[in-house]
Amino acid sequence: MAYGGVxxxxxxxxxxxxxxxxxxxxxxxxxxxxxxxxxxxxxxFFGQNGGIAAxxxxxxxxxxxxxxxxxxxHITTTPKPxxxxxxxxxxxxxxxxxxxxxxxxxxxxxxxEQRWGAAIGLDTFCYITIGTGIGGGGMSNGRLMxxxxxxxxxxxxxxxxxxxxxxxxxCPYHGDCFEGLAAGGAIRExxxxxxxxxxxxxxxxxxxxxxxxxxxxxxxxxxPQRIILGGGVPKQPTLLPLVREQVRxxxxxxxxxxxxxxxxxxxxxxxxxxxxxxxxxxxxxxRTAIR
Amino acid sequence: MAYGGVxxxxxxxxxxxxxxxxxxxxxxxxxxxxxxxxxxxxxxFFGQNGGIAAxxxxxxxxxxxxxxxxxxxHITTTPKPxxxxxxxxxxxxxxxxxxxxxxxxxxxxxxxEQRWGAAIGLDTFCYITIGTGIGGGGMSNGRLMxxxxxxxxxxxxxxxxxxxxxxxxxCPYHGDCFEGLAAGGAIRExxxxxxxxxxxxxxxxxxxxxxxxxxxxxxxxxxPQRIILGGGVPKQPTLLPLVREQVRxxxxxxxxxxxxxxxxxxxxxxxxxxxxxxxxxxxxxxRTAIR
Numbered sequence: 001m002a003y004g005g006v007x008x009x010x011x012x013x014x015x016x017x018x019x020x021x022x023x024x025x026x027x028x029x030x031x032x033x034x035x036x037x038x039x040x041x042x043x044x045f046f047g048q049n050g051g052i053a054a055x056x057x058x059x060x061x062x063x064x065x066x067x068x069x070x071x072x073x074h075i076t077t078t079p080k081p082x083x084x085x086x087x088x089x090x091x092x093x094x095x096x097x098x099x100x101x102x103x104x105x106x107x108x109x110x111x112x113e114q115r116w117g118a119a120i121g122l123d124t125f126c127y128i129t130i131g132t133g134i135g136g137g138g139m140s141n142g143r144l145m146x147x148x149x150x151x152x153x154x155x156x157x158x159x160x161x162x163x164x165x166x167x168x169x170x171c172p173y174h175g176d177c178f179e180g181l182a183a184g185g186a187i188r189e190x191x192x193x194x195x196x197x198x199x200x201x202x203x204x205x206x207x208x209x210x211x212x213x214x215x216x217x218x219x220x221x222x223x224p225q226r227i228i229l230g231g232g233v234p235k236q237p238t239l240l241p242l243v244r245e246q247v248r249x250x251x252x253x254x255x256x257x258x259x260x261x262x263x264x265x266x267x268x269x270x271x272x273x274x275x276x277x278x279x280x281x282x283x284x285x286x287r288t289a290i291r
Numbered sequence: 292m293a294y295g296g297v298x299x300x301x302x303x304x305x306x307x308x309x310x311x312x313x314x315x316x317x318x319x320x321x322x323x324x325x326x327x328x329x330x331x332x333x334x335x336f337f338g339q340n341g342g343i344a345a346x347x348x349x350x351x352x353x354x355x356x357x358x359x360x361x362x363x364x365h366i367t368t369t370p371k372p373x374x375x376x377x378x379x380x381x382x383x384x385x386x387x388x389x390x391x392x393x394x395x396x397x398x399x400x401x402x403x404e405q406r407w408g409a410a411i412g413l414d415t416f417c418y419i420t421i422g423t424g425i426g427g428g429g430m431s432n433g434r435l436m437x438x439x440x441x442x443x444x445x446x447x448x449x450x451x452x453x454x455x456x457x458x459x460x461x462c463p464y465h466g467d468c469f470e471g472l473a474a475g476g477a478i479r480e481x482x483x484x485x486x487x488x489x490x491x492x493x494x495x496x497x498x499x500x501x502x503x504x505x506x507x508x509x510x511x512x513x514x515p516q517r518i519i520l521g522g523g524v525p526k527q528p529t530l531l532p533l534v535r536e537q538v539r540x541x542x543x544x545x546x547x548x549x550x551x552x553x554x555x556x557x558x559x560x561x562x563x564x565x566x567x568x569x570x571x572x573x574x575x576x577x578r579t580a581i582r
Contacts, residue, residue, distance in 0.1 A: 062547065077547040124438035136512075140431035140438070147415035147431070147514030148548055155545055156511045157504050159450050173545040213448050220447045221427070221512040223438030254446055254464040256353065256368040257439055 004052035004098075005282030006042060007105060008059040008088065010080050011132075013038060014279045015045050017052060021116050021273060021280055025049075035086045043095035054099045055092055056285025058108025058278050061135075063088075065103050065146055073102045079172070101289035105129075105278050106137030106151075107144045109271070112281025113228055114139060117272025122225045126218055127277070128153055129231035130211065134179040140222065154179030158213040165190075165206060182210035184233050195233050207233070208242030215243065215268065216250045225259070230271045244268050295343035295389075296573030297333060298396060299350040299379065301371050302423075304329060305570045306336050308343060312407050312564060312571055316340075326377045334386035345390045346383055347576025349399025349569050352426075354379075356394050356437055364393045370463070392580035396420075396569050397428030397442075398435045400562070403572025404519055405430060408563025413516045417509055418568065419444055420522035421502065425470040431513065445470030449504040456481075456497060473501035475524050486524050495529050502530070503537030506559065510538075510546070517550075521562045535559050 002025065007014040012031050018024040026049045032038055046052050062078065064071045073089025089102040103111075110127035113119040119127075119139075126138035136153030138145055145151055155171070156178045167190045169180030180186060187195045191203055198204075211234075215227055234240060244264040251260055259267045271277045293316065298305040303322050309315040317340045323329055337343050353369065355362045364380025380393040394402075401418035404410040410418075410430075417429035427444030429436055436442055446462070447469045458481040460467030461474075471477055478486045482494055489495075502525075506518055525531060535555040542551055550558045562568045 124436075140436060141434040143432040145415075145431060145514065148510075148516045148550055149514050149546060151514050152511045152546060154511075155542075156508045157450050157541065159448050173543045174541070217447045217508050218512055219439075220443045220445075221509055223436065223440050223442050225439045250448065250465070251446075252464045255440060255443060259439055 002050065002052050003283045003286035004046045004055040004096075005108075005279045005284075005286060006055065006057045006059075006092075007108065007278035007282055008032075008057055009105060009278075010060040010078075013042060015042060016279045016283060017046065017049055018283060020283065021276065024280075027279070034082050035088075039088065039091050039095070043092060046096055052096070052098055052286070054101070054286040054289040055096060056101045056103075056108065056282040056287070056289065057089055057092065058103055058105040058282045058285060059088055061104050062149060062152070063102070063104055065107075065150060073100070099289035101285040103144060103285055104135070104137050104150050106135045108281035108285050109230060109277035110138045110228070110281065111144060111284050112273055112277045112279075113271055115284045116280060117277060118228050118269050119226060119272075124222065125224045125226045125228065126153075126222060127228045127230060127271070128214075128218070130183060130229065130233040131231035132184050134183045134214070134231075136218070138222070138224065153214065153218065154183065156214060156217055158210060158217065178210065178214045182207060182214065184231075187233065195236060201238075204236060204238050204242060208239055208246050211239070211243045212246030212250055215247055219247075219251070219255070219260070226266070227268050228271050228277075229268060230277060234270065240268060240270065293341065293343050294574045294577035295337045295346040295387075296399075296570045296575075296577060297346065297348045297350075297383075298399065298569035298573055299323075299348055300396060300569075301351040301369075301374075304333065306333060307570045307574060308337065308340055309574060311574065312567065315571075318570070325373050326379075330379065330382050330386070334383060337387055343387070343389055343577070345392070345577040345580040346387060347392045347394075347399065347573040347578070347580065348380055348383065349394055349396040349573045349576060350379055352395050353440060353443070354393070354395055356398075356441060364391070390580035392576040394435060394576055395426070395428050395441050397426045399572035399576050400521060400568035401429045401519070401572065402435060402575050403564055403568045403570075404562055406575045407571060408568060409519050409560050410517060410563075415513065416515045416517045416519065417444075417513060418519045418521060418562070419505075419509070421474060421520065421524040422522035423475050425474045425505070425522075427509070429513070429515065444505065444509065445474065447505060447508055449501060449508065469501065469505045473498060473505065475522075478524065486527060492529075495527060495533060498524070499530055499533030499537050502534045503541055506534065506538055507541045510542070510551070517557070518559050519562050519568075520559060521568055525561065531559060531561065
């Protein structure tokens with residue numbers, strides 16, 4: 001069976017046709033332009049490549065993922081020019097005449113990781129991406145997390161010692177929230193260079209500190225069995241070991257679980273599917289549109 | 292049908308026999324002493340009052356609530372003298388020869404609130420108690436939250452401006468975590484009086500600020516449909532309105548939901564069952580031991 005998957009990002013869209021990591025029959029990537037052009041290009045790709053049984057879309061947000069809502073399938077209040085209140089799922093369902101499943105990009109990635117990657121067999125875990133911004137999703141009790149809307153991990157408040165780091169943060173809403181201090185955009189603004197061009201240990205010690213604070217808050221609220229850290233920033237090879245060390249220090253032994261002590265290497269991990277968690281998760285999401 | 296419910300607190304245990312808020316046939320409260328004495332007294336109460344079909348226990352923690360674990364039903368690493376590694380559920384199951392369901396006190400309270408109180412019809416919500424300490428539980432996707440262990444909301448890290456509040460915090464593990472800054476124990480230590488004896492607006496403005504920071508982090512990680520604030524501290528009548536106001540200010544409109552703006556009075560609420568959420572929730576928990 002051929003499913004279609006869309007990782008609908010604010011910068012680029014990644015599309016694939018297939019049935020899993022070992023069966024990707026066609027794939028394409030193009031920049032996110034206007035909604036009209038981007039959606040038309042997406043519909044054309046799936047239409048021209050033999051058709052699909054169902055489509056899954058993991059989208060940048062905020063989105064409306066509540067099936068019973070009149071605006072289900074829409075990107076809602078995004079500041080991205082032209083994209084607020086865009087009906088993504090409805091437009092693609094109409095153009096392709098197939099069932100469409102719609103969720104956040106990070107929930108799609110979490111689903112992909114649970115099916116084929118680093119979260120196989122887990123029912124409560126998080127997928128957090130640290131790129132230009134910070135987003136997060138995951139599962140609780142074996143189901144993707146929604147609730148009132150969907151998680152927005154990036155906008156948690158974390159301690160910020162201005163004597164050590166006088167940087168104000170870059171979040172246009174909150175200044176020094178988690179994303180405002182620790183996302184790739186914050187790193188570039190604070191140090192004047194992109195994350196991938198920075199190797200100074202002061203940069204990565206500070207970054208690990210903020211990431212660890214964010215993860216500690218996720219651990220205390222959700223009690224995940226594992227945290228998967230995706231996105232560009234955690235590709236810096238020194239970051240994950242530093243984050244694990246800081247998480248251990250910050251928790252200070254309060255939560256008595258081997259996973260949070262000697263097992264931290266398997267608790268905070270990179271995505272098993274690398275950069276493909278999102279688009280492969282969207283394919284898995286497509287399967288749920290039929291089930 | 293008569294079920295037994297136990298709200299097993301670190302200070303006192305509350306026991307009830309019945310089938311719901313309008314059908315509590317017997318109830319008793321006694322101080323938490325040694326495990327042996329407390330458990331014997333509990334078994335005696337249920338044995339002497341006609342017996343029960345099943346027992347639910349909502350316990351102080353940390354606990355092991357994983358059915359498949361060899362230490363299921365135990366209070367695990369509590370600093371409370373004598374209580375570490377105490378088999379609560381097993382001892383009561385053996386003494387009473389009935390099915391026993393075991394969860395955290397806050398998850399039991401959440402269950403009670405969903406059945407009869409302020410969370411009827413919701414599938415993703417939190418119950419947070421602010422008393423001597425801060426605990427939290429709730430449901431995600433219609434099921435009580437567990438995961439690796441269970442949530443420990445009290446130990447999140449939140450911003451702490453030492454120029455405004457030089458108090459170090461009272462958490463023996465983390466100093467100025469959420470509980471260390473905002474629980475009843477922290478209020479007493481910072482201001483030299485118990486929360487209920489303090490009326491100064493500076494006290495409650497600061498308390499509302501910390502509580503709002505904790506709630507914002509819960510909102511960003513779990514996306515609850517409602518937050519129920521139980522425990523002694525939120526009984527101060529000025530607190531909830533101040534918390535709502537600060538939550539609105541801190542979110543700064545980022546999450547576009549009426550519930551987080553004009554609907555905040557119904558989003559952050561007191562328990563519908565008052566002080567009985569825990570013990571009534573334990574009765575509902577007992578029902579699940581049979582189902």
